[in-house]
Structures are given as C-alpha cells and as structure tokens.
C-alpha cells in the first residue's frame with residue numbers, strides 16, 4: 001500500500017494507532033528501507049552510522065541534531081545520475097541546502113535547482129558552476145532575476161507574464177539572452193497532500209495548459225526574441241508514487257511541444273519533468289528505484305515523441321526529497337514519558353515542530369526507534385512529541401517503542417533529510433539544530449547549531 005492509500009486509514013487512529021501499524025516481532029529491529037545505508041544496531045545495542053556510535057555523536061555535538069550519512073546521499077545521487085543517464089538531474093535545493101551539500105551535488109555530477117536569491121547565494125558561494133544552476137519561483141523579484149542573469153545561470157524557469165516582462169527588461173539592459181523554460185500547469189491531480197500537489201488547475205504555480213496561458217507565454221517569448229526559450233517544464237507535486245501521473249504530465253507537455261513546433265517552426269531542445277519522487281517514511285511506502293523511474297520516463301517520452309513525429313528533447317528531472325530525504329535521521333533525547341491513562345503514552349523529545357514541521361503541516365507519518373540502547377522487547381504504542389507550546393507539536397504520530405523507553409534515551413527519527421532543516425523555524429526561540437555529516441568513521445559539522453546569541457543578534461530593538 002502506498003502513502004496516499006494509507007491516508008485513507010488515518011481515521012482509524014485513536015489510541016490503537018492506524019490499522020497498518022502492527023507491533024513488530026522485535027521492537028529494536030531496524031526496517032532497512034527506512035534507514036541510511038550505513039546505519040546498523042551494534043552489539044552494544046546502540047545505533048552506529050558510518051562506523052560511529054550515535055552516543056558519541058550526541059556526546060560531542062548535543063541533541064537534537066540532524067545526522068547525515070554521506071555515503072547514502074552520494075549513492076542516491078549516483079543512482080539518479082545512472083538511472084537518468086542522457087538526461088540532466090537537477091537536485092532541488094529546497095529539500096536541504098548548505099555549501100557542503102552543494103559540493104556533494106557538484107562532485108556527483110548533478111545540477112542544482114534553486115528557487116530564491118538566498119538559495120542562489122549558497123550555490124554560488126559553494127562554487128556551483130552557474131551554468132549548472134536552474135532558477136525557479138512563482139514570484140522572483142527583479143533583483144533575484146538580475147543576480148541570476150549576472151551570474152549566468154543555465155536556465156530560468158519563468159512562471160508569470162510579469163516575470164517575462166521583468167526578465168526581458170533585464171536581458172535588454174544587460175545585453176544578454178538568458179535561457180528560459182516555461183513552467184506549465186498540466187492539470188494533473190497528483191495523489192499526494194493538497195499542499196504539495198502543484199499541477200492541478202487551481203494553483204499559484206505555472207501557466208495553465210488548458211486555459212491557454214502556457215501557449216501564450218511561449219508565443220510571447222518567441223515573438224519578443226529577447227529570451228532564449230529552451231523548453232517546457234512541469235512539476236506535478238511532491239511525495240508521489242504513482243508513475244502514471246508523470247506519464248500523463250509528459251504526454252500533455254509533449255502535445256504543447258508539438259504545437260509550438262508546428263506553429264513557430266522551432267524545435268525546443270529540452271523538456272523538464274520536475275521532481276516529486278516519493279520516499280519511504282514508514283513501511284507503507286514503496287518507492288521506485290531511480291533506474292526504473294528513468295527507464296519508464298525515457299520510454300514514455302520516446303513513445304509519445306514517435307507518435308507525434310518529434311525528435312526526443314533532452315530531458316531533465318528535479319528530485320529533492322529522493323536524493324536527501326532518506327540519508328538523514330534526527331537524533332533527539334527523551335525528556336519525559338507521560339502515560340495519559342488509558343488514552344496514549346506521550347514521549348517528549350528535546351526538539352519538535354521547529355525542526356520537523358511536516359507532521360503538523362502535511363499530516364505526515366514518521367517512524368522512530370531508541371538509538372542509545374536496545375529496549376525491552378515489549379512493544380508499546382507511543383506518540384513522539386516535541387517541546388513546543390503547541391498541542392499539534394507532534395513528531396511521530398504513532399510508533400511502537402520499547403515499553404521501558406525513559407528520559408535520557410536517545411531517539412532517532414529517520415527520513416528527515418528533506419524539508420526538515422530547510423523548513424526549520426525558531427518557534428519559541430528554539431535554536432535550530434546542527435547538521436552533522438558522517439563518512440568513513442568521521443563526523444563533521446556542515447551546519448552548526450544555532451545559539452541563543454544568534455537569535456539575540458537579530459533582536460536589535
């Protein structure tokens with residue numbers, strides 16, 4: 001069963017948890033699909049990552065902390081690069097971005113999608129070649145566009161008529177011809193949470209295919225001759241398992257591609273099918289292998305192109321979550337265990353919605369395990385909550401933990417590499433956790449922990 005189908009069971013939670021969540025035969029077992037590749041439970045009972053014991057990492061760097069398995073993230077980059085050989089893979093930096101991550105991406109031969117001036121600044125500061133950067137955004141400011149043109153980014157994905165005008169003015173002023181793609185809203189209802197679906201009609205992103213705006217945007221760019229239109233773009237949403245949604249999107253995009261060719265007698269050289277490939281947050285999720293995704297996407301584009309008598313454009317995709325999501329777990333320390341009589345056991349950790357907003361925002365599911373030791377093999381259904389002043393401050397809605405879980409235990413929540421640190425906040429003046437990258441038995445801080453002094457430094461009143 002896939003994540004969105006599991007969603008149908010969300011009603012059946014109560015204190016027994018969702019119907020799909022069953023007590024494991026050994027509550028200390030790790031479900032391999034949910035953990036970065038080098039994570040194991042050692043003889044001593046604690047988790048190790050990249051050969052390091054999480055207790056030592058916690059001792060040195062404190063908790064909460066995001067722990068990134070560098071071997072895992074590099075392997076994911078390679079799988080996408082190989083699975084999509086002949087296409088360009090743009091890592092969607094919004095999932096998680098810092099200079100070390102940019103360098104990993106660059107070293108592994110991927111390109112980079114940024115969607116604000118801030119993300120562009122990180123990419124350039126880390127030395128990402130500008131021609132391998134694509135800029136997105138539904139409301140790029142004049143200064144963001146200007147910076148992108150000055151830096152010479154490889155492509156700008158235009159999203160509104162105002163932006164076309166803004167960018168055209170900048171291009172004239174700078175005497176440059178930036179490469180652009182047109183973001184098309186293809187009208188596909190992707191099976192994912194409403195807030196992360198982006199290709200249905202009622203939507204802030206892109207130009208509508210069915211309303212005719214996408215064709216008008218293309219006409220305008222071609223007729224004005226100030227921007228270099230290299231292709232069409234579609235991104236249908238995030239955490240998607242249903243490949244038929246990508247197929248429908250590609251088919252619709254290619255129909256427009258064909259119309260452009262017939263009308264303007266130009267062959268658009270590229271086409272971007274976006275990101276959104278789902279990952280496993282719980283045992284209910286069954287993500288596709290990048291090699292299969294690549295083969296399917298190439299296959300369907302080839303078939304459609306043959307049917308429409310088109311040359312196959314150079315494809316690109318933009319995975320974010322599938323590159324970094326499973327490579328990270330968050331390490332917390334348990335502070336309290338509260339049994340609310342006959343209703344539920346609440347396990348409070350030293351972070352919460354400020355380091356992972358996804359549970360509160362999208363009703364997302366996560367998993368958890370005690371990381372510092374093996375617990376009693378008596379599974380107890382628990383809810384992992386944070387320390388914020390908010391009843392909805394839930395990290396893991398339901399999970400079986402050892403019944404002897406207690407204050408001082410380290411608790412690890414896997415699958416937190418994407419959209420956790422990048423969406424972290426300072427709610428309740430909680431400093432944001434560090435990101436610690438582990439590789440070959442060594443841990444290095446790639447983003448340091450925020451301090452109260454950092455927070456006070458902004459407070460100049």
Ligand SMILES: Cc1ncc(COP(=O)(O)O)c(C=O)c1O
Nearest residue numbers: 092235238275276318319320321
């Ligand atoms: C335009 C665009 N490309 C790529 C992505 C990456 O999505 P994901 O992290 O789900 O692969 C997003 C986010 O949904 C996006 O908006």
Ligand SMILES: N[C@@H](CCCC[NH3+])C(=O)O
Nearest residue numbers: 094196238239358418419
């Ligand atoms: N932030 C979202 C995904 C949206 C990505 C950007 N369009 C998530 O956590 O799942």
